[in-house]
Amino acid sequence: MRKTLWMFASVALALALLAGLAPAAQAAQSFPDVISLPNGWLPEGVVTGKGPVIYAGSRRNGAIYAADLRTGEGRILVPGVEGRIAVGLGFDRRSDYLFAAGGAAGNAFVYDATTGAEVGAYQFASGATFVNDVIVTRDAAYFTDSQQAALYRLALGPGGSLPASFDTIPLGGDFSLAAGFNANGIEATPDGKRLIIVQSGTGLLFSVDPQTGVATTIDLGGYSVTNGDGLLLEGRTLYVVRNQNNLIAAIRLSPDLSSGELIAEITDSDFDVPTTVARFGGSLYAVNARFSSGNSPDLEYDIVRVNRHRPKLSLQ
Secondary structure, eight states: OOHHHHHHHHHHHHHHHHHHHHHHHHHHHHHOOOEEEEEOOOOEEEOOOOEEEEEEEEEETEEEEEEEEOOOOOOEEEETTTTTOSSEEEEEEETEEEEEEOOOOOOEEETTOOOOOOOEEHHHHHHOOEEEEEEEEOEEEEEEESSEEEEEEEEOOOOOOOOSSOEEEEEETOOOOOSOOOOOEEEEEESSSSEEEETTTTTTEEEEOOTOOEEEBOTTTTTTOOTEEEEEEEEEEEEEEEEEGEEEEEEEOOTTTBBHHHHHHHHOOSSSSEOOOOOOTEEEEEEOOOOOOOOOTTTOOEEEEEEESSSEEEEE
């Protein structure tokens, strides 16, 4: 009798646990696969913040849109300013600051991710320049320039406080300027001791010493990441968005970053020239820049969710 009662109690407990888990599981499954941005937004950069929120910048006027990943609903957090653009975005959890690369204007802006208020502005370069992407580490924010062999560093203080000025780090070693777009997406190892950049035109990946700017080619065994744009490093897996190829290459890096092996090419029928990628939970979120579709103010734009653990993938 006691055994029978124990069995009934175990079944009841299991059912209760399942019932408790069901809402959470349903909530995870209900996250929309596509998040709409305002028409004519001209997006390029995305980054996730604290909790289920994603930010998307605008190449039209530098505005930044904030969307809830659970519902897909959002609002304009940072209003646009004529003459500005926002390309790559970075986020610092300590300060709740958003960093936005300013493209051909050679500048960058920093905003409060809660209020949208501007808290910092920097002019890195002029002339032939395109400040393209940014990564935030414990010590600094690093920006790439797709037209110059240089990185720009904002040395961050306690709690992620902003500096008054910036440093220019010449890129050297194996890196040299080539025709077309050069250094584009950027990532960093968790300890911030190495940076990873992609050179879009050549399809090369580099490991970079953030102190000296000396770059070392990462051997991909013959695989090329041409049209490489945004980067995302999760453990030893580097996700490289190849914009015109409409795919995200998943590359398994060696511990010393000397080499990498393609493990998957993630594709999705909703991709339309994705540029950058962010992560929340088990999902990747890629924004469609739609470079080949013009810049009509009525053109629709969106962010696409794919599963990073069980993506729609193929190996070539």
